């Protein structure tokens with residue numbers, strides 16, 4: 001996922017669109033570029049939205065892996081967050097998130113950031129809870145997936 005396409009207009013985002021927003025002046029540093037932290041927050045929101053929908057419960061971010069900033073984002077850009085669940089475990093989900101920018105007055109979409117998030121489904125007490133399997137889940141390639149439910153481990 002860390003490729004920078006020489007023809008970004010030919011590339012397409014991975015996963016469903018989860019959030020689309022506009023980068024505003026308050027989100028920028030003194031040089032006029034958008035803060036990486038703002039973008040990370042949008043990515044976390046996008047992944048959390050997809051996670052809660054899949055798990056049918058509240059979820060918490062437990063890790064973020066290999067976030068890569070490929071291109072800058074500027075004030076006024078339209079920023080689209082795309083998220084795709086690539087692994088469902090017992091209580092956790094791995095979600096790949098990509099952020100794409102489009103200039104306000106243009107059509108070209110360019111990937112600016114990607115990262116891998118792990119979310120954990122939580123019960124009302126804030127403890128990990130089992131995610132019910134679904135036919136739409138990605139095929140299990142992780143040996144950690146599919147074992148006993150949280151709380152059943154010896």
Ligand SMILES: CC(C)(COP(=O)(O)OP(=O)(O)OC[C@H]1O[C@@H](n2cnc3c(N)ncnc32)[C@H](O)[C@@H]1OP(=O)(O)O)[C@@H](O)C(=O)NCCC(=O)NCCS
Pocket residue numbers: 060061062063088089090091092093118120126127128144150
């Ligand atoms: C989420 C939380 C309840 C998990 O508690 P825990 O004691 O680690 O729970 P478990 O050991 O049972 O692990 C639960 C699942 O998370 C996964 N997990 C735990 N830590 C992980 C990590 N660092 N990276 C990837 N996965 C992790 C486990 O593999 C397990 O997955 P599985 O059930 O699919 O097999 C706890 O870590 C927590 O509350 N963290 C803070 C979350 C938060 O506040 N996030 C926002 C930050 S501002």
